[in-house]
Amino acid sequence: MIEADIAVVGGGIAALTAAAEAARRGRRVQVFTGALPGGLLLSIEAVQGLPEHPDGIAGYDLCPMAQEAAMDAGAACIADEAGAVQRDGGRWLVRGADAALSAVNAINAVSARALILAPGSRLRALGVPGEERLAGKGVSHCASCDAPLLRGKTVAVVGGGDAACQEALTLAAHAARVHLLLRGEALRARPAWQQRVQAQPRIDLQPRTEVAEVLGDAAVGGLRLRDGRTLAVDAVFIYIGLQPATEWLAGAPATVALDSDGRIADDAAQGLFAAGTARRGNDGQAATAIDEAVAAARAADEFLA
């Protein structure tokens, strides 16, 4: 076990920004990043809402840069997920999830006076037959990864928010036809996304359309819809919201309070701070995650002082 001033949990933009800011304030910082840092931004090309670099900056470049900045500032990264958190004599004890990785890293736990939790979120699944079986065989959550392989094909995007619109537009640059399937009556995305979707002739908006099953043997061949229709598609991309990655904290309700959606609330009196999409009240934007991360590092620093 090693001691730190601040333990940080997460490998996305929120955790890495918080770690960099806390280390720049002279704090000893240990970050459980998980085995593959980067988070949701890893699969996003153009990140809307962040200040634009003259040459543009891809989401998948942003987290490696943030990790480098955190390490340059003196934060130490542990390539394991945090598996448990507990209070231990006025300190926070964070244990690694994977015994084999703990052995490789030669660290199985971090004891720290303050804790910043930023484990982010996973994309919600539809929960219909065929979805899990055909994952990676046409069922995807990464348009920018798969779009170039779908030139001239027909695909479906499920969802009506910003992420669904953004990814439908990415796919429309390659695919022949993109069916954008909405459960409700209208898109929920911000007006700028709605206008771009409506102006793209290859996107076909289908309101009041729910997927009942993903069809196909070796690969996706179509979708069975709840109204009984079948839609022939070569791939389906699912963006129906985020699920906070906080199940591993549910066993410690006395130490870390989660709301009914599984999001984390700060407990400043105990030196517990949250940032990013797993924090209560976060709006899902990367700029907000960065803002919350800097605020969390500052609050943890003040708590220690």
Ligand SMILES: Cc1cc2nc3c(=O)[nH]c(=O)nc-3n(C[C@H](O)[C@H](O)[C@H](O)COP(=O)(O)OP(=O)(O)OC[C@H]3O[C@@H](n4cnc5c(N)ncnc54)[C@H](O)[C@@H]3O)c2cc1C
């Ligand atoms: C398709 C799509 C398009 C988007 N486009 C935009 C956009 O254009 N502009 C914008 O501002 N935002 C966009 N977003 C949202 C953006 O991705 C998020 O705001 C941002 O990634 C949140 O960062 P985070 O650090 O909170 O979480 P995440 O990115 O989810 O990162 C969390 C990290 O923590 C790790 N982790 C989880 N549990 C543990 C644990 N127990 N221990 C250690 N590590 C753990 C995860 O593996 C992951 O690496 C988009 C999202 C999607 C899905």
